[in-house]
Amino acid sequence: MAEQFRNYIAGEWVAGATASVNRNPSDTADVVGEYAQADAAQAKAAIAAAKRAFPAWATGSIQERANILDKVGAEILARRDELGTLLSREEGKTLPEGIGEAARAGQIFRFFAGEVVRMAGEKLASVRPGVDVEVTREPLGVIGLITPWNFPIAIPAWKIAPALAYGNTVVCKPADLAPGCAWAIAEILSRAGLPPGVFNLAMGRGSVVGEALVDDPDVTAISFTGSVATGRGIAAKAIARMAKVQLEMGGKNPLVVLDDADLPTAVNCAVQGSYYSTGQRCTASSRLIVTAGIHDRFVAAVADKLKTLRVDNALLAGTDIGPVVDESQLDVDCKYLEVGQAEGARLLTGGERLQRATDGYYLSPALFTEASNAMRIAREEIFGPVACVIRAKDYDEALALANDTEFGLSAGIVTTSLKYATHFKRHSQAGMVMVNVPTAGVDYHVPFGGRKGSSYGPREQGRYAAEFFTTVKTAYTAA
Ligand code: NDP
Numbered sequence: 001m002a003e004q005f006r007n008y009i010a011g012e013w014v015a016g017a018t019a020s021v022n023r024n025p026s027d028t029a030d031v032v033g034e035y036a037q038a039d040a041a042q043a044k045a046a047i048a049a050a051k052r053a054f055p056a057w058a059t060g061s062i063q064e065r066a067n068i069l070d071k072v073g074a075e076i077l078a079r080r081d082e083l084g085t086l087l088s089r090e091e092g093k094t095l096p097e098g099i100g101e102a103a104r105a106g107q108i109f110r111f112f113a114g115e116v117v118r119m120a121g122e123k124l125a126s127v128r129p130g131v132d133v134e135v136t137r138e139p140l141g142v143i144g145l146i147t148p149w150n151f152p153i154a155i156p157a158w159k160i161a162p163a164l165a166y167g168n169t170v171v172c173k174p175a176d177l178a179p180g181c182a183w184a185i186a187e188i189l190s191r192a193g194l195p196p197g198v199f200n201l202a203m204g205r206g207s208v209v210g211e212a213l214v215d216d217p218d219v220t221a222i223s224f225t226g227s228v229a230t231g232r233g234i235a236a237k238a239i240a241r242m243a244k245v246q247l248e249m250g251g252k253n254p255l256v257v258l259d260d261a262d263l264p265t266a267v268n269c270a271v272q273g274s275y276y277s278t279g280q281r282c283t284a285s286s287r288l289i290v291t292a293g294i295h296d297r298f299v300a301a302v303a304d305k306l307k308t309l310r311v312d313n314a315l316l317a318g319t320d321i322g323p324v325v326d327e328s329q330l331d332v333d334c335k336y337l338e339v340g341q342a343e344g345a346r347l348l349t350g351g352e353r354l355q356r357a358t359d360g361y362y363l364s365p366a367l368f369t370e371a372s373n374a375m376r377i378a379r380e381e382i383f384g385p386v387a388c389v390i391r392a393k394d395y396d397e398a399l400a401l402a403n404d405t406e407f408g409l410s411a412g413i414v415t416t417s418l419k420y421a422t423h424f425k426r427h428s429q430a431g432m433v434m435v436n437v438p439t440a441g442v443d444y445h446v447p448f449g450g451r452k453g454s455s456y457g458p459r460e461q462g463r464y465a466a467e468f469f470t471t472v473k474t475a476y477t478a479a
Contacts, residue, residue, distance in 0.1 A: 011196025
């Protein structure tokens, strides 16, 4: 019988109304565990617990808060191999990617442990003589965190850690497809000395637990990462009841390759950014915009490199690309392979379902050429190991194509020209711009987020996280 994992509410481990089976996408016979599924009543109980815990936590010892977050970060870091293995098993990232992401989650907790004691305000002179003005930041209350499956430990960490650091209480709802890593964080938090109710884990369906969080007037703010459609629905409901909301959603990130690029750098950026983590990253470079003088050499070199990559069980040493996360995402990827060919793009290499020793959702990395930016494969997020090459006549056209998208998360350029690199940083309409590095892969101590259809609300991560997780108070004092 599979191991059972319960929800964590008001400091207690509680069985869900039902349970869901978490399967390994590299080996569908391997059951990671059975994870509790809360119903609306259990979600409500979690919100009530967080509400009760809020006043004491918000005004309690900041040293205690810092110590707890530091302890959690240290444990995650010490257990990075084990947690990274769990991540790879439930989500399908390769082991080095899984371990790297687990380590990052630990670093995020440690960063926010430090931020607890660095929270600063401002003291100003008033325009009225004899009056002082102070501007301080205060916690919001109960925060609902709704997270996706594709970064199952880093995204919960980068929402939970700042939420708690700034004095809020939390109900976290991880993705149904990969709840194991969030459960592991909850288990670590449960032993770290938090008062009951400060952190609650309510696993379950988005349509049940997610909606309960979004609709409940006791949830002051919602931080969501996931798809555009879900994000838009959440925003409409949250704003209707005037809850604070932060959304990180999809991308259709361009990587511009100019004639003067160093070819190995360009190939590395394209292959890393488009295909690693099976292309299941909101920052993946799914549009490769390449100027005419390097186009053919670049395409040939990327195609050659893709043929050397090993697509296999995520837990095997030597695997470069793990499986797609599940059958329905695999169907989406395969549908876009048909769409691209029907639109007139050329499927140069890859896009084949692969059989491996274990039964999983394996797809060879697919490269389209002769694509136009008007095609659906260039406009819609696929979220798989699929990229398309779009030819541009020069830098100006490449920049225009890069910005011609409803998204604006990450954008990259590969060039040896300071002039073009500087111009691109200035004129890209993305929230994150990369020069000679892949569009995916970011630091944990600086803001993360996009523009246009990719993001809504304040940035996540680094010190900028305070903008979402706190509210500002202005106080006047006459001596
Ligand atoms: P979804 O939008 O399907 O799900 C995200 C989360 O929302 C899940 O926990 C889901 O629960 C929950 N949810 C679903 N329906 C509702 C609802 N009606 N009300 C409240 N919550 C709901 O996205 P995926 O999990 O498929 O994640 C992939 C997406 O995430 C991609 O589009 C990707 O671009 C985006 N992403 C964005 C990032 C960014 O920072 N911009 C980073 C990483 C990913 P359940 O699992 O039960 O469906």
